[in-house]
Amino acid sequence: MTERSIFLLPGDGIGPEIMSEVKTLISHMNDKEGANFKTDEGLVGGSAYDAHGEAISDSDMEKALAADAVLFGAVGGPKWDDVPYEARPEAGLLRLRKDMALFANLRPAICYPALSNSSSLRPEVVEGLDILIVRELTGGVYFGEPKTITDLGNGQKRAVDTQVYETYEIERIAGVAFEMARARGNKVCSMEKRNVMKSGVLWNEVVTATHKAKYDDVELSHMLADAGGMQLVRWPKQFDVIVCDNLFGDMLSDVAAMLTGSLGMLPSASLGAPDEKTGARKALYEPVHGSAPDIAGKGIANPIAMFASFAMCLRYSFNMIAESERLEKAIATVLDSGVRTGDIMSEGCTQITTSEMGKAIREAY
Amino acid sequence: MTERSIFLLPGDGIGPEIMSEVKTLISHMNDKEGANFKTDEGLVGGSAYDAHGEAISDSDMEKALAADAVLFGAVGGPKWDDVPYEARPEAGLLRLRKDMALFANLRPAICYPALSNSSSLRPEVVEGLDILIVRELTGGVYFGEPKTITDLGNGQKRAVDTQVYETYEIERIAGVAFEMARARGNKVCSMEKRNVMKSGVLWNEVVTATHKAKYDDVELSHMLADAGGMQLVRWPKQFDVIVCDNLFGDMLSDVAAMLTGSLGMLPSASLGAPDEKTGARKALYEPVHGSAPDIAGKGIANPIAMFASFAMCLRYSFNMIAESERLEKAIATVLDSGVRTGDIMSEGCTQITTSEMGKAIREAY
Numbered sequence A, B: 001m002t003e004r005s006i007f008l009l010p011g012d013g014i015g016p017e018i019m020s021e022v023k024t025l026i027s028h029m030n031d032k033e034g035a036n037f038k039t040d041e042g043l044v045g046g047s048a049y050d051a052h053g054e055a056i057s058d059s060d061m062e063k064a065l066a067a068d069a070v071l072f073g074a075v076g077g078p079k080w081d082d083v084p085y086e087a088r089p090e091a092g093l094l095r096l097r098k099d100m101a102l103f104a105n106l107r108p109a110i111c112y113p114a115l116s117n118s119s120s121l122r123p124e125v126v127e128g129l130d131i132l133i134v135r136e137l138t139g140g141v142y143f144g145e146p147k148t149i150t151d152l153g154n155g156q157k158r159a160v161d162t163q164v165y166e167t168y169e170i171e172r173i174a175g176v177a178f179e180m181a182r183a184r185g186n187k188v189c190s191m192e193k194r195n196v197m198k199s200g201v202l203w204n205e206v207v208t209a210t211h212k213a214k215y216d217d218v219e220l221s222h223m224l225a226d227a228g229g230m231q232l233v234r235w236p237k238q239f240d241v242i243v244c245d246n247l248f249g250d251m252l253s254d255v256a257a258m259l260t261g262s263l264g265m266l267p268s269a270s271l272g273a274p275d276e277k278t279g280a281r282k283a284l285y286e287p288v289h290g291s292a293p294d295i296a297g298k299g300i301a302n303p304i305a306m307f308a309s310f311a312m313c314l315r316y317s318f319n320m321i322a323e324s325e326r327l328e329k330a331i332a333t334v335l336d337s338g339v340r341t342g343d344i345m346s347e348g349c350t351q352i353t354t355s356e357m358g359k360a361i362r363e364a365y
């Protein structure tokens, strides 16, 4: 069996604790299943800054580029609030996305049945919810130039960010959304602000044309992004796949994640384009939640999103569909058994630690 | 009593129907209370386009600028999907905001007790909710230049929008947020994406400095806008006043409005700077909901947000606090009596029409 290389970037806060649980599963899969994963580990975010003054080093960047897949924990924390802008923890993540050309960010928002009661929404609104947000990840206002603060004198400054999209960028992310929809509910809703933004006009035009040219078997609708945010809160089950730009995707996927009551459980995948010859694509997998510095080091963080991110990795990077499904099922089984970490604790359940949750999932796998 | 001039812009869709109910109240206040309102009426949005090929005419624009206050209904509808970009219905609204320099958009998100059951959120999460979103309305990506689509040849185009903020713009909207907070719960939460956007960095810096210089009696916190969207869904009662830029304000205020279950009830005020001599400020008042073309002309639209917008007008433009409170109370009383328009209908209530609702509110006033 060929070697499968995974580069681990645990990051800051609870990142290392939750990654450690997945590492144990990886060893277990090597020992018991001959999975032949080869892991290496690097630094990103605040911990990378502390070690060598930047949010990710060139050598770790090279390792990320060379690996079959990257598993990423979380970055950031108050400790690094005052580091220079270019070296802030998030810069490490943004560089990974950009340099690895991970343009397609997949964010499933599913409501685990065992948890529909921990949502702030009524159970009937979220029970069985299963939507997928496809977010463009290497363009838009995140990377457009100019991106500057200019001192105008007289105590005045001017800050500029630039939202830029070209046709090919919209086309390829729309393609991913339509492909994903075909394997699910066959519906895509595209969201932008074409009534205010020229990038929204182009977005709408290109998604429509891509649909017509190659995917007209998929049902396509369009919604203004503000109305989309409203509709996500009102009746999220109307959606199957939502496709949007980098910034709207950031906002809308966080709202969608919170709807499910399963924030600590949600994974994401960031994918590059498939290689024309081999079909292999660069990929990074990370939980949707952040580094939770307030609970870091206490052994109480929820490792489920990290496991679920690894399940996405098994599926998209290694085509290990059976293993991916087994892991997802293991998570659901463990939740059904009534054990919970503190963040999702509810009456009648038993509270357990990060490592107990990790062990339970590995045993159920 | 001096004359009070109000320029009415009913707009499209349900705009004219709901405005008509408020017009009757205005006449009533003139007849019974000697309020001395003088109204004039113009066209905006699609109806203006149909009449003279632009989303608002120069002469109506002049009337809006000359009036003490503008009451605005709603604009847009599928009928105008294909008009030229510069003449689209929304362009009328955007020109009003820009030319009248209405930089401060106040969007209260309150949950009417009688309606806490019509929210998709659990009643305990929204009952008693009362937050105010203060949105910057004349800057940011809505108006920044360049704002273009360029043909690059080869079937490729490039779309650019520009987010621009200068210190003074952030300072003045922060000032409004702090002033508002003093008259409410004394807390402001400022939201931006400083981890990604330079305008977010400047926003954070200027809000912090304004707080320190003039408003340090108010409690100030900062949140990343994506986390803010999450927190609005998780536990909205943690907020009192939220201040943010034009685009984040668009997204976040729509999410906040939908939380309350009272979308058809929510008003907004858009204010300019007070005149240095007279203290008078230009102002436009409009419902948060849209033109609802699907139900237009049927006499079933909910006029409450239009009445509530007029209540804000009485307060902010005419300092008629008692009348404003009476009108707000009339709305609550009518809701408590169990009558509802179709959009907020629920079991055990009596469904009534737009004009019946208008009449009920005027009688309760």
Ligand SMILES: CC(C)[C@H](C(=O)O)[C@@H](O)C(=O)O
Pocket: A090, A093, A094, A250, B195, B196, B226
């Ligand atoms: C950490 C931050 C830069 C990032 C983003 O804004 O993309 C995060 O919010 C996310 O959604 O992955």
Ligand SMILES: CC(C)[C@H](C(=O)O)[C@@H](O)C(=O)O
Pocket: A195, A196, A226, B090, B093, B094, B250
């Ligand atoms: C109609 C549209 C231009 C407008 C906006 O984006 O500001 C609307 O969504 C609003 O929030 O008032």
